[in-house]
Amino acid sequence: MTKYRRPPYPYCPWCARPLPKEKPFRQECSSCGFVLYHNSSPCIGALPTDEVGRVLLGRRAVEPYRGDWNAIGGFLQYGEDPFEGLEREVREELGVACEVDEFITMEADTYGSDGPALLNAYFTVRLGSGTIRPQDDISELRWFSLDALPENIAFESDRKALQVLSHKTERSGGGGEET
Numbered sequence: 001m002t003k004y005r006r007p008p009y010p011y012c013p014w015c016a017r018p019l020p021k022e023k024p025f026r027q028e029c030s031s032c033g034f035v036l037y038h039n040s041s042p043c044i045g046a047l048p049t050d051e052v053g054r055v056l057l058g059r060r061a062v063e064p065y066r067g068d069w070n071a072i073g074g075f076l077q078y079g080e081d082p083f084e085g086l087e088r089e090v091r092e093e094l095g096v097a098c099e100v101d102e103f104i105t106m107e108a109d110t111y112g113s114d115g116p117a118l119l120n121a122y123f124t125v126r127l128g129s130g131t132i133r134p135q136d137d138i139s140e141l142r143w144f145s146l147d148a149l150p151e152n153i154a155f156e157s158d159r160k161a162l163q164v165l166s167h168k169t170e171r172s173g174g175g176g177e178e179t
């Protein structure tokens with residue numbers, strides 16, 4: 001994987017003149033006036049839950065963290081509605097529709113240990129009918145009890161989101177007790 005080049009950027013994307021670097025995340029071009037803002041990339045994370053309180057995770061087929069378990073989801077596209085993005089990601093990775101259930105948390109992270117900054121909003125979802133199959137950048141799918149999550153979870157933001165989900169589930173007394 002090519003090493004991620006962190007801002008400040010060297011040249012204006014419009015007029016190609018050198019950019020000032022005093023403010024690395026807000027670079028104003030002195031030639032054409034364009035302001036290059038650097039922000040965390042918005043991501044959306046889906047946490048499908050079932051009637052016994054388990055959560056569905058996908059195993060990453062790609063770097064970074066290839067082989068580790070990961071919340072379903074990914075980067076939002078430019079200007080995309082976040083809920084449409086969530087449904088798109090679920091459909092791309094699982095092959096089924098979903099219904100958004102509840103906001104869980106929002107976490108800052110990076111894409112890989114030295115990658116670009118991201119901001120991931122997590123929601124529980126109810127999956128629609130149909131057989132789920134791992135697709136896109138996912139090699140395997142598995143339902144996990146919240147008290148028996150795998151050790152190798154890919155992202156710090158995913159680990160935090162699963163913690164928040166576990167606490168919410170404990171407080172509401174739901175999950176895992178039915179026969």
Ligand SMILES: [Zn+2]
Pocket residue numbers: 012013014015016017029030031032033034
């Ligand atoms: Zn410029």
